[in-house]
Amino acid sequence: MKRALVFSALLLAPSAPAQALREVARGVYLFKDTCNVYAIVRDKRAVLIDFGSGGILKELPALGVEKVAWVLQTHFHRDHTQEDALLRAQGIRLAVPESERKYFEAVENLWDEKRVFKLYDMRNEFLALARNVPVDRGLAPGTRFEEEGLRLEVLGTPGHTEGALSFLFDTGRERVLFCGDLAASAGKIPTLHDLEWPYVGARGIEAEMNSLKTVIRHAPDLLLPGHGAPSAKPAEWVPALLVRLATLYRINDWPRTAEPRPRTGPFQISKHLWQIRPPEINGVAYILVSDSGRALLWDINEIETRYLEEMARRAGFRGIDAVAVSHYHEDHVGGIGFVKERYGAKLWAMSHMVDVIQNPAAYNLPCLWHEGFKVDRVLADREKIVWEGIPLQFFYLPGQTEYSEGMLAEVDGSRLLFTGDNVAKPLPGTPLVGHFVCRNFLKLDGGHVVAARRLLELRPDFVCPNHFGFTRATPEVLESYRASSEEFVAAVRAIVDQPDPQLGVDNNWASIYPYQADARPGDALHYKLKVRNWLGARSRVKAVLRVPEQWTVTPATLDLDVNARGEAEAPFSVEIPSTENARGRRRVLLGDLWRDGEHLGEVTEALVNFAP
Ligand SMILES: [Zn+2]
Ligand SMILES: [Zn+2]
Known part of the structure; x- marks a missing residue:
């Protein structure tokens, strides 16, 4: 009834x-x-x-x-x-x-x-x-x-x-x-x-x-x-x-045309350049070693830290001045805590990468490391540093992820461009292709197309990916990277049915920040709803925030006016009742969204973690 x-x-x-x-x-x-x-x-x-x-x-x-x-x-x-x-x-x-x-x-x-x-x-x-x-x-x-x-x-x-x-x-x-x-x-x-x-x-x-x-x-x-x-x-x-x-x-399907690098342990590439290639993983860390016995790392993961002492003995360095990182992925940053503590190394990163490296829990991205690391030196695009007589220059180098940078180094007579995980080493006769992973934050107007243009501008002698061997950067190779990147983007643009194709690529165009929060009953949590507007016109986004029963959210509704191709954010707070019984569990906050009057649904969320 x-x-x-x-x-x-x-x-x-x-x-x-x-x-x-x-x-x-x-x-x-x-x-x-x-x-x-x-x-x-x-x-x-x-x-x-x-x-x-x-x-x-x-x-x-x-x-x-x-x-x-x-x-x-x-x-x-x-x-x-x-x-x-x-x-x-x-x-x-x-x-x-x-x-x-x-x-x-x-x-x-x-x-x-x-x-x-x-x-x-x-x-x-x-x-x-x-x-x-x-x-x-x-x-x-x-x-x-x-x-x-x-x-x-x-x-x-x-x-x-x-x-x-x-x-x-x-x-x-x-x-x-x-x-x-x-x-x-x-x-x-x-x-x-x-x-x-x-x-x-x-x-x-x-x-x-x-x-x-x-x-x-x-x-x-x-x-x-x-x-x-x-x-x-x-x-x-x-x-x-x-x-x-x-x-x-x-x-x-790039692995089909990539040339894997042998896992040989500590490996000397040239007089001042070494690499750790642990047998157990496809290693990433490159190490510049100065004549005075200092070292500078390009990326370091947790497993590689086990090889640092052996590396120091063989390469003859006594200290590590700094670690610069190509991007935020766990297999590139997981050893930073160790080298900071053990060697007093400073962490260098470009400004657009600082927050995701310092606050990884705030993001819902692939391959995040669970701890944040304080960035000690914030680099600007094209910033030059002469380290121990070796000229270095840092570049915004998006592609595999927006939170990525490149490092150009003049070492032992070669101009080497360290490119993180943007590309692999292609088999002879196959094009240089980018790693396209939408969830990493991939931009169609930008991303690999911008990176390829930068490579063509910089004309390094070698492209130096982290997981693979060096690729001689002939004009044909660099051109093949540009062409394959543009081909990918054109195909995406042609088939994604959204007001802008980027909306079918950027799963985080609307996000709740921080994505994960550790909480206890009775806590108040402070959030922002962040919106990236990919449209060529102003956009109005309305959000109705939904929280678990008995929780309160203030305000419960947000209205954001976002400039064309701009970003906006609005704060809100969530109160967890002291009676909440969620030990060892997760609770989910939802944002029910309308964009320019169109109801898109509960397409964004955040997670609240309760300790056991
Ligand atoms: Zn659907
Ligand atoms: Zn669906």
């Missing part, structure tokens, strides 16, 4: 203009919410594909719908599921991909265990719900969903997520495919970053390509995507999309 009342109350709520629901196929209606929500309507009953913020419920009575029987989720991301907790109380059953049930029923465990530091698993689990939601049915690929006199074929279409499903349905007039975020408007995908599964390689892109081939095989008349516009005869545009994805695949 109570259930029915709640449901009727929602159905009777004042309804928006009738065009809120648009018939896109016979008996199939589209409601634009945080995602496209579709209703298949038969005899006053409806089955929904995805649910978004649930806004469709108050529109359906206008079509004479008296009962929503099921919601079928294409995948677990919050923009499709954020109000699923409403369903059970209203007698609406929930069906989700069988392999993604854990993101619904047991998602609180996922959050407790979710790795953030040293993260090399790029799958976008961060868009999972904050709280558990009961599931009525798991749907497996290759099965059918037959309820309410309807029959939907369940297709496994991994790509956007590993367990993503599409649903094929014959309306009696046309065959439609509800494809979730496998694709967006004709010829496009909603995001690139979701196709990154492992840190190295292109398994997600490969899955996406195979799933698009599945679409061609089933040749639906109409594709009904989770974002963007429905499109007729997708089989006609999928091949062109596949060609562009193949470009991204080829460039992302």
Whole structure:
């Protein structure tokens, strides 16, 4: 009785203009919410594909719908599921991909265990719900969903997520495919970053390509995507999309054309230049050694610190003056604490890298080290330092990550450009290609294209990557880096269905800072919502902040006006009740966002960690 009342109350709520629901196929209606929500309507009953913020419920009575029987989720991301907790109380059953049930029923465990530091698993689990939601049915690929006199074929279409499903349905007039975020408007995908599964390689892109081939095989008349516009005869545009994805695949699959370096232990490259190449990992640390017995490090990880004493004996240095770092990744900075303490070394880094090195917990980025290190000397772009008679120059050198720098050194008669992890050493005859990892903070207008231009400007004798051997920087090699970088960016621009393609690359365009906070019951936490506006026009972002039950957030709503291509931030505070019983657990804060009036959903979050 109570259930029915709640449901009727929602159905009777004042309804928006009738065009809120648009018939896109016979008996199939589209409601634009945080995602496209579709209703298949038969005899006053409806089955929904995805649910978004649930806004469709108050529109359906206008079509004479008296009962929503099921919601079928294409995948677990919050923009499709954020109000699923409403369903059970209203007698609406929930069906989700069988392999993604854990993101619904047991998602609180996922959050407790979710790795953030040293993260090399790029799958976008961060868009999972904050709280558990009961599931009525798991749907497996290759099965059918037959309820309410309807029959939907369940297709496994991994790509956007590993367990993503599409649903094929014959309306009696046309065959439609509800494809979730496998694709967006004709010829496009909603995001690139979701196709990154492992840190190295292109398994997600490969899955996406195979799933698009599945679409061609089933040749639906109409594709009904989770974002963007429905499109007729997708089989006609999928091949062109596949060609562009193949470009991204080829460039992302760089290990195929990289020449691995032997792991030989301490290794002398030239009179004043050494490298640690530990047998147990693909080492990174380069060491400049002066005639006076001083050393300067370019990167140092934790494992490499075990070799420093042996290195000092063999290379003949007695002290380490400084460590300069190429970027913030754990395998490049994890030994800094040791060399600061043991050798009194100073940490040098460029200004744009300082905060992520000092406060890694504030970020949700791959490969973070868990401790921050104080930067002792902040370098400017193109800053020159003569260290022990060796001329050094530091450069903003984005690419693999925005938080990256390069160092040009004139050592033993060669001009060496140390490039961090921007590139590997290519096999002879293959181009120099960048490492493109969206989640590292990759800029399309910038990134590798800017780095390649800088390399062409600097004309070093050698490009010196951290994990690989030196590459002779011939004009052809440098030109191949520029060309492959531009090719990658052009392919991304052509296929991302966003107001600006960068929004499909930058998963942190809106973020809550700090991302992780350690807290105790009774604490007050202070945050900023940060927004990067990639659009060429001013943008207005509204956020409704959602915190766990009994917690308070002030203010609960934020409005940011962000300049074209600019950034903005707004503060808020969260109070944790002293009665909070979350020992050893994590709680999730959510930002429900609207950009220029469009409801995007709970697309940003932050984690609060409670000690056991
Ligand atoms: Zn998604
Ligand atoms: Zn989506």
